Amino acid sequence: MISLVLLSVTIFLLVRLTGDPTVLLVEPGASQADLEAMRKQFGLDRPLWVQYGHFVSSLVRGDLGHSFYYRTPVLELYLSRLPSSLLLAVAAMAFSLLIGIPTGIIAAVRVNRWWDSAGKVFALLGLSLPSFWVGLLLILFFSVYLGWLPSSGAGTAAHLIMPAFALGWYFAAAHMRLTRSSMLDVLGSEYVKLARLKGLPEALVIGKHAFKNALIPVLTLAGINLVIMVNVAVVVETVFAWPGIGRLMYEGIAFRDFPVVQATVILNGAMVVIVSLLVDILYAVIDPRIRFAR
Amino acid sequence: MASNLRRVGSTVVAVMVAVVLVGLAVGPGAAAPEGQATWGVHIALAPTWFDPAETSGIITPFMVLYAMHDGLVKPMPGQAMAPSLAEAWTASKDGLVYEFALRRNVRFHNGDVMTAEDVKYSFERYRGASASLLKAKVAKVEALDPHRVRFTLRQPWPDFMAFYATPATGAAWIVPKKYVEQVGEEGFKKAPVGAGPYRFVSFKPGVELILEAHEQYWRKPPALKTLVFRTIPDESTRLAALKRGEVDVAYSITGPLAEEVQRSPGLALVPTYFTFTTWLVFTEQWDPKSPWHDRRVRLAANLAIDRAGINQAVYLGLSKLAHSFIPQGMEYFWAPPPYAFDPPRAKRLLAEAGYPNGFDAGELSGDTIYGVAIGEPVANYLQQVGVRVRLRPMERVAFFKEYGEKKLRGIIFSGSGAPGNAPIRLEQYAISGGRYAYGAYPDVDGLYTEQANEMNPRVRQQILHKIQQLIHEKVMFGPVIEPAFLNGVGPRLEVHGLGRIANHAYSAPYEDLRLRVK
Numbered sequence: 001m002i003s004l005v006l007l008s009v010t011i012f013l014l015v016r017l018t019g020d021p022t023v024l025l026v027e028p029g030a031s032q033a034d035l036e037a038m039r040k041q042f043g044l045d046r047p048l049w050v051q052y053g054h055f056v057s058s059l060v061r062g063d064l065g066h067s068f069y070y071r072t073p074v075l076e077l078y079l080s081r082l083p084s085s086l087l088l089a090v091a092a093m094a095f096s097l098l099i100g101i102p103t104g105i106i107a108a109v110r111v112n113r114w115w116d117s118a119g120k121v122f123a124l125l126g127l128s129l130p131s132f133w134v135g136l137l138l139i140l141f142f143s144v145y146l147g148w149l150p151s152s153g154a155g156t157a158a159h160l161i162m163p164a165f166a167l168g169w170y171f172a173a174a175h176m177r178l179t180r181s182s183m184l185d186v187l188g189s190e191y192v193k194l195a196r197l198k199g200l201p202e203a204l205v206i207g208k209h210a211f212k213n214a215l216i217p218v219l220t221l222a223g224i225n226l227v228i229m230v231n232v233a234v235v236v237e238t239v240f241a242w243p244g245i246g247r248l249m250y251e252g253i254a255f256r257d258f259p260v261v262q263a264t265v266i267l268n269g270a271m272v273v274i275v276s277l278l279v280d281i282l283y284a285v286i287d288p289r290i291r292f293a294r
Numbered sequence: 295m296a297s298n299l300r301r302v303g304s305t306v307v308a309v310m311v312a313v314v315l316v317g318l319a320v321g322p323g324a325a326a327p328e329g330q331a332t333w334g335v336h337i338a339l340a341p342t343w344f345d346p347a348e349t350s351g352i353i354t355p356f357m358v359l360y361a362m363h364d365g366l367v368k369p370m371p372g373q374a375m376a377p378s379l380a381e382a383w384t385a386s387k388d389g390l391v392y393e394f395a396l397r398r399n400v401r402f403h404n405g406d407v408m409t410a411e412d413v414k415y416s417f418e419r420y421r422g423a424s425a426s427l428l429k430a431k432v433a434k435v436e437a438l439d440p441h442r443v444r445f446t447l448r449q450p451w452p453d454f455m456a457f458y459a460t461p462a463t464g465a466a467w468i469v470p471k472k473y474v475e476q477v478g479e480e481g482f483k484k485a486p487v488g489a490g491p492y493r494f495v496s497f498k499p500g501v502e503l504i505l506e507a508h509e510q511y512w513r514k515p516p517a518l519k520t521l522v523f524r525t526i527p528d529e530s531t532r533l534a535a536l537k538r539g540e541v542d543v544a545y546s547i548t549g550p551l552a553e554e555v556q557r558s559p560g561l562a563l564v565p566t567y568f569t570f571t572t573w574l575v576f577t578e579q580w581d582p583k584s585p586w587h588d589r590r591v592r593l594a595a596n597l598a599i600d601r602a603g604i605n606q607a608v609y610l611g612l613s614k615l616a617h618s619f620i621p622q623g624m625e626y627f628w629a630p631p632p633y634a635f636d637p638p639r640a641k642r643l644l645a646e647a648g649y650p651n652g653f654d655a656g657e658l659s660g661d662t663i664y665g666v667a668i669g670e671p672v673a674n675y676l677q678q679v680g681v682r683v684r685l686r687p688m689e690r691v692a693f694f695k696e697y698g699e700k701k702l703r704g705i706i707f708s709g710s711g712a713p714g715n716a717p718i719r720l721e722q723y724a725i726s727g728g729r730y731a732y733g734a735y736p737d738v739d740g741l742y743t744e745q746a747n748e749m750n751p752r753v754r755q756q757i758l759h760k761i762q763q764l765i766h767e768k769v770m771f772g773p774v775i776e777p778a779f780l781n782g783v784g785p786r787l788e789v790h791g792l793g794r795i796a797n798h799a800y801s802a803p804y805e806d807l808r809l810r811v812k
Contacts, residue, residue: 019691023698026351026423031722032729033426034351070499071342072483077499139534151534152526153502241526243501250527251338251500256691 004269008059011265012052020044021068021256042068042258055262064266065259069251074263077248084154085244088237089229091160092168097222100172104179104218108187109206119176126173135166135239152241163240167233171225178221182214216283223279224272231268327507329809330520331787333801334532334541338500338525344486346416349464351423351712353568356461357800361505361521363488364512365466366394366413366443367459370803371794374625375459378513379408379468379489380443389450389749396441400512402470403493410437415471417445424463450749453717456625461713461798491516491805500525516805536561536782543790543801544782552610552780560785564792565612565778568799570711572668573619574658574772575723577703580733585653591681592769594643595705598679600635601775604671609778616773618762619708619723623797626716626755628762633773640679652680659686660707661693668774669707676705698729705772706732713797716758717745724765738764786810 022038039045043054058065064074107119142162143151150159186192187210195205233246241247245264252260335357342348343355346363360368367383370376377383380394400408414435420428433448447454458466473487486494491513492505503523507516524541526532533551536544537558547555547563555563576592578584585591601615614622617632644652655676660669666687673685683705688696696702708730710719725742726734738761745757765771779799783790788810791801801807 019689019695021691023691023694031424031427034423037421037426038350069338069342070340071348072499080499136528136530139531144534144537147538151538151540152528152531153524153540239528239531241501241524241528241531243498247527248500255338 003273004266007269008056008262008266009052011262012055015256015258015261016048018256021258024255025068059266064263067252067257067260069255069257069260074259077260078245078263078267081243081245081248084242085230085233085237085246088160088163088167088233088242088244089226091164092171092229092233093222093226095164095168096172096175096225099168100175101179101215101218103172104176105183105206105211105214107176107180108183108214111184116180119180123173123177126169126176129169130235131166131170132235132239134169135162135236138162138166139239152239154243159240159242163233163236163242166239167229167236171229174225175218175222179214179218182217183210186210186214220279220283223275223282227268227272227275230271231264325517327509327516327519329518330522331518331543331807331809332522332524332541334526334535334544335523336525336527336529336532336546338527339497339503339523341483341486341497341499344494344497345483346464346467346469347420347422349422349461349467351462353461353711353713353797353799355464356798356802358503358523359464359467359490360798360800360802361490361492361804362486362494363467363469363490364400365459365464366396366468367455367466369460369795369798374796375455379413385455389452389454390447392445392447392454393438394443394445396443397512398441400489401510402473402489403487403508404470404473406470406472408468408470408489409440410443411440412468412471413437413443415474416468417465419469419474420463420465422464424457425465428457428463428465450747452746452749452751452754453715456715456718460715462715462718491803492521495520511805513803514805517808518804521804533782536784539784539786542784542787543792545779545800547780547782549608552782555780555782556610562783563610563612564781564783564790565609566781566793566799567614567623567776567778568711568797569621569624569713569719570709570779571616571619571621571776572664572707572709572774573616574672574774575706575708575730575732576770576772577706577732579770585647585649585655588647589769590643590647591649592772594640594647594679595676595681596633596769596772597636597640597643598681599633599672599675599772599774601633602635604668605775607671608667609775609780612780613778614776616776618766619771619773620716620719620762621776621797624714624716624719626758628716628759630762630766637675637679644680649680652682655681655683656704657686657702658683658705658707659688659693659696659702661690661709662687663690664709664777665693665707668777672707672774700732707774709777716762717742720758720761724761724770735764735768735770 022035025038026034043051066072067074067077070077103119103122107116110116139151139162142149149162153159192205192210195209230245233244234250237244237246238250248260249264252264337354343358344362346359349355364379366378366380367375368378379397379400381397383392383394385392396410402408414437417435431447431451433446436444438444457463468489470487474482477485491508491511493508495504495506497503505521507519509515526535529547529551532544533547533554535541552563555561576586578586579592581587605611605613605615617630620627658669658673660666670685673683676683697706720742722728723730724734724738725731726739741757741761745754748754748757781792786809787807789806789808791803791807795802
């Protein structure tokens with residue numbers, strides 16, 4: 001709760017440092033009277049503390065305000081975009097886990113061999129290539145040259161493939177690196193050595209004894225990453241014209257739509273807090289040592 | 295028997311004649327609308343664009359207004375003020391009374407017939423750009439009968455029609471009073487009803503708008519059944535969508551991507567123009583200590599700029615060169631003699647003014663869009679003749695804030711696409727007290743006051759031309775370019791509507807659009 005209160009103050013003040021939004025909603029050359037009328041309409045003519053008081057009292061009542069640009073309730077806008085963001089995040093997460101975990105395990109098991117090197121290159125590219133560039137290359141290749149996939153928009157499974165890949169690659173690389181290092185730690189531990197000495201098959205050692213414990217930090221990261229995917233897909237959603245929260249935030253920032261920026265930041269913050277809590281609970285479920293420590 | 299036969303025969307002939315006449319009257323355009331056209335829009339679609347009362351003084355909402363709504367009078371192909379929902383209008387000799395005769399049997403999308411009450415209501419409900427000005431000038435609006443509306447002004451105002459009947463405002467675009475009162479303001483935004491050629495089907499804010507043909511549209515039934523507007527914010531993605539045939543028109547394609555459109559078989563690059571121009575403001579020309587105080591220095595700056603070169607490099611030669619800060623398409627525009635690109639003469643002028651080695655001219659401030667794209671080459675050209683300026687690109691909001699508060703110094707790279715006419719543009723930038731005027735000249739101010747009270751259009755035009763002539767003689771500004779709005783068009787549309795209406799950047803009139811016959 002304290003985090004959310006601090007977040008509300010910070011974002012309220014920060015967006016107002018970016019300047020007068022009415023300038024962007026009219027043509028340069030608009031009359032002073034028009035600008036003042038618009039400021040009055042948005043409540044920007046009132047002192048800052050009055051604006052903040054109104055913002056907080058509305059927030060408590062569940063009213064996140066009206067968008068300056070769309071002139072519709074922000075909560076309505078947010079909720080209309082949330083399903084698309086969740087869909088994209090889940091698809092990107094599935095992709096990142098399906099690619100990241102197996103390649104991480106193989107890289108750890110075949111450490112310093114060809115598979116490991118290939119995995120490192122994959123991770124390096126995933127972490128260093130900007131997602132907008134990856135997105136544009138995907139559009140160029142799969143939409144324009146091959147004509148296999150739609151270039152943008154949403155609505156079908158085909159629309160989801162490229163944005164999920166562009167968003168998920170970075171996270172696949174992160175999951176691969178973490179799985180690899182976590183597996184290396186576990187594979188070097190005493191109980192894994194003992195399992196091998198007992199003559200257990202290698203697949204059982206890796207699959208049952210090593211992988212389950214190595215999974216804990218990966219799952220923790222994946223939980224947080226899922227929220228991050230929902231909230232930071234700004235660039236990917238813009239490139240692919242994907243109708244999610246990231247694009248809503250981009251539009252909010254571009255038009256200085258204070259209520260939209262405030263609401264998306266606060267709701268995204270709330271999402272981070274809730275998911276962190278859920279991950280902590282899940283962590284305890286997976287790792288008995290945490291339960292017993294309590 | 296014979297008379298019966300004659301009667302039957304004459305009836306058959308009458309029916310045949312009637313069929314032929316109806317056929318001729320309806321013509322080929324009366325075929326049921328079919329097919330779909332899709333636009334890749336560069337900016338987020340907003341529900342405020344569905345409501346003429348919210349028009350904010352930018353041209354963008356008219357992209358949608360031309361489809362969903364209709365105005366009493368509006369710009370149409372070949373006419374700056376074409377009768378639309380009003381068949382005709384008159385202005386009294388004293389300039390105080392304007393009377394509009396409404397077109398009969400015009401129906402809104404919900405079937406309601408448009409009446410004078412709707413016109414009165416739409417004006418009174420209007421709260422967009424210049425609403426306070428319009429309402430201050432208009433004393434009363436009366437519905438004389440269902441088909442006649444009278445506007446009475448408080449005092450003669452020669453610009454009444456320029457504000458009321460052009461995209462300067464949306465006050466003349468008519469909404470159905472009964473329906474708006476029934477569904478309320480929020481309800482109207484969610485399910486707008488108008489009298490335009492297309493009716494609302496669905497909308498996802500910022501994502502997609504779908505419209506369907508209104509076959510009872512008074513002008514003619516639209517040929518296309520469905521219009522889809524999709525927001526695609528990224529320019530490269532818009533081009534990809536155009537190449538794949540996902541959209542038929544991609545708005546705002548610039549630079550190398552525009553060249554790619556030109557190279558692509560089946561695609562066409564179509565420029566449109568609206569009342570947008572860019573110019574330099576010499577902020578220190580009223581300071582006797584500044585080099586800019588000397589007219590020769592300001593003239594040298596104008597002669598140093600290769601406008602054609604900038605046009606070719608940035609807009610593939612498709613923009614218009616500007617020699618006035620008033621756009622060429624604006625009412626009361628006066629065409630000044632063009633500035634030549636003449637660096638040797640520019641250097642001579644600087645030497646005559648006492649700056650043979652040039653001078654440090656401080657900053658050239660501009661926004662991060664046009665201030666960089668056009669401002670940067672301008673700065674380079676000025677450097678070449680010895681006017682040493684530093685480009686200062688500023689974030690758009692900060693730029694206009696400082697510009698309006700008169701905090702910028704040196705040269706400002708200015709621009710405006712606000713609709714209206716020459717006096718409206720002059721007031722903001724060249725007249726004492728103007729929001730962006732860093733100074734003014736008494737003779738220009740005096741003539742401006744004179745024209746504001748002149749009801750004779752011919753005399754008024756002479757005064758406005760004289761003002762622009764004085765501004766040119768004083769070299770008050772450094773006009774650069776009227777940037778074209780470049781768009782990609784795919785092969786499916788035979789009539790895409792781009793550039794058909796003067797000073798309108800988008801496709802229109804939508805009822806004229808047609809797909810190519812396969």
